[in-house]
Amino acid sequence: MNFRFDLIAEYAPFFLQGTLLTIGLSLAGILIGTVLGLFIGLGKIVQNKLIAFPFTLYITFFRGTPLLVQIFLVHFGLVPFLFGETNAILAGIVALSLNSAAYIAEIFRAGIQSIDRGQMEAARSLGMSNVQAMRHVILPQAFKRMIPPLGNEFIVLLKDSSLLAVITAPEIMYWGRAMAGQYYKVWEPYLTAAFIYLILTISLTFVLNRLERRLKTD
Amino acid sequence: MIKVENLKKSFGDNEVLKDINLSIEPQEVVVVIGPSGSGKSTLLRCINLLESITDGHILIEGTDITDKKNDINKMRQEVGMVFQHFNLFPHKTVIQNLMLAPTKVRKVSAEAARNKGIELLRKVGLEEKADAYPSSLSGGQKQRVAIARALAMEPKIMLFDEPTSALDPEVVGEVLEVMKQLAKEGMTMVVVTHEMGFAREVGDRVIFMDGGYIVEENEPKQLFESPQQERTKAFLSKVL
Ligand SMILES: Nc1ncnc2c1ncn2[C@@H]1O[C@H](COP(=O)(O)OP(=O)(O)OP(=O)(O)O)[C@@H](O)[C@H]1O
Ligand SMILES: [Mg+2]
Numbered sequence: 001m002n003f004r005f006d007l008i009a010e011y012a013p014f015f016l017q018g019t020l021l022t023i024g025l026s027l028a029g030i031l032i033g034t035v036l037g038l039f040i041g042l043g044k045i046v047q048n049k050l051i052a053f054p055f056t057l058y059i060t061f062f063r064g065t066p067l068l069v070q071i072f073l074v075h076f077g078l079v080p081f082l083f084g085e086t087n088a089i090l091a092g093i094v095a096l097s098l099n100s101a102a103y104i105a106e107i108f109r110a111g112i113q114s115i116d117r118g119q120m121e122a123a124r125s126l127g128m129s130n131v132q133a134m135r136h137v138i139l140p141q142a143f144k145r146m147i148p149p150l151g152n153e154f155i156v157l158l159k160d161s162s163l164l165a166v167i168t169a170p171e172i173m174y175w176g177r178a179m180a181g182q183y184y185k186v187w188e189p190y191l192t193a194a195f196i197y198l199i200l201t202i203s204l205t206f207v208l209n210r211l212e213r214r215l216k217t218d
Numbered sequence: 219m220i221k222v223e224n225l226k227k228s229f230g231d232n233e234v235l236k237d238i239n240l241s242i243e244p245q246e247v248v249v250v251i252g253p254s255g256s257g258k259s260t261l262l263r264c265i266n267l268l269e270s271i272t273d274g275h276i277l278i279e280g281t282d283i284t285d286k287k288n289d290i291n292k293m294r295q296e297v298g299m300v301f302q303h304f305n306l307f308p309h310k311t312v313i314q315n316l317m318l319a320p321t322k323v324r325k326v327s328a329e330a331a332r333n334k335g336i337e338l339l340r341k342v343g344l345e346e347k348a349d350a351y352p353s354s355l356s357g358g359q360k361q362r363v364a365i366a367r368a369l370a371m372e373p374k375i376m377l378f379d380e381p382t383s384a385l386d387p388e389v390v391g392e393v394l395e396v397m398k399q400l401a402k403e404g405m406t407m408v409v410v411t412h413e414m415g416f417a418r419e420v421g422d423r424v425i426f427m428d429g430g431y432i433v434e435e436n437e438p439k440q441l442f443e444s445p446q447q448e449r450t451k452a453f454l455s456k457v458l
Contacts, residue, residue, distance in 0.1 A: 121268050122305035122364075126319035126371055127295030136318060140309050
């Protein structure tokens, strides 16, 4: 087999662009997803079942259906409906955010509920309102515990963003497919893509491990 | 000061408090004793509205705290609570534990809250631990901080739910000492405890609970030396 490094070199600028977009898409997805997820997670744990219901429904839908289906719904349905025309990058960010929000909501819920009940009771017994107790006592402790699973979610999201190639968002995998189509090659484009993803996930894991260790020693 | 009228509390089908009537005078120290599961904690938690009550009324200085119109948070500020497991905030230092509620709830300035906090820590003998995190303290120290934290809100009443039960025997004394001091200063206190020595020495009145009822109440000396009810006798014979 004749592995054509020269073709990879030729495509390197595109892969670089794609890598930046992949990072951008997953970063946007995790950040927006975290904000939405906090809101949805809090919504799910309120006592009032009627208020909690739509949040539970949201989580069930986005965790129970394939991301690819969600991407199509957003790209061909939601985004054109809202903006009149579609846009792959915008649709990508929306789909990744909505999807990760569901998983992050569960991470928040678990994090909040893992805090000993006595903490809430102590805060309330001091006269703090529910919101004050959440904000100053429960959430700061819960956030610490949420960092490892949030990191995991980030890695999953980064890998799953490759699905956006099918709606032609020019991220890593899009350029892999473009290269494969142009040269009728399999190994060069897809191994390159795999290699880039691997570098990204390994670096991210490294950063997250360090962060975790730092937090543990505080 | 506190008036409990026909208080009932159920968890599902389980009626834990059946008909509690109780009146606590200002500066009085009431000790609550009774077997496990008799509803002692539930009674305290109802007084602090940590549990919703099923029926009856609780009045604090004439205000019905069970009335939905009254602000629960406002009510709770007047009632301090000390828990068996301390429940200190582990992500905050000792002084921050003391400052949090006064600054956020009473809107006291940080400086005033700190000064007050240091003063309270001095009182419980832990001034030098102000900047330590709770995880570095012994059980007895944690509980003293928890008492100081409750006092920082300047409550009118302090509730203690088995404050020494989770402690090693050798540090029980230092916590009881702080509580004694507090009683001497005239704090109104309701104390659930198994420390009969404390009940005898500090208590103005001892209440014996069993099966969701107040079975008997009296001055400590009378209750311990000549209990009237069979159930009280049976219980005391086991713990004294
Ligand atoms: N949140 C709850 N949900 C359901 N049942 C409860 C709850 N809290 C307490 N109970 C029940 O209420 C009863 C009284 O409990 P409580 O904690 O008031 O007893 P206690 O007198 O404080 O006992 P102990 O000496 O063991 O602390 C028990 O049977 C307990 O199982
Ligand atoms: Mg109890």
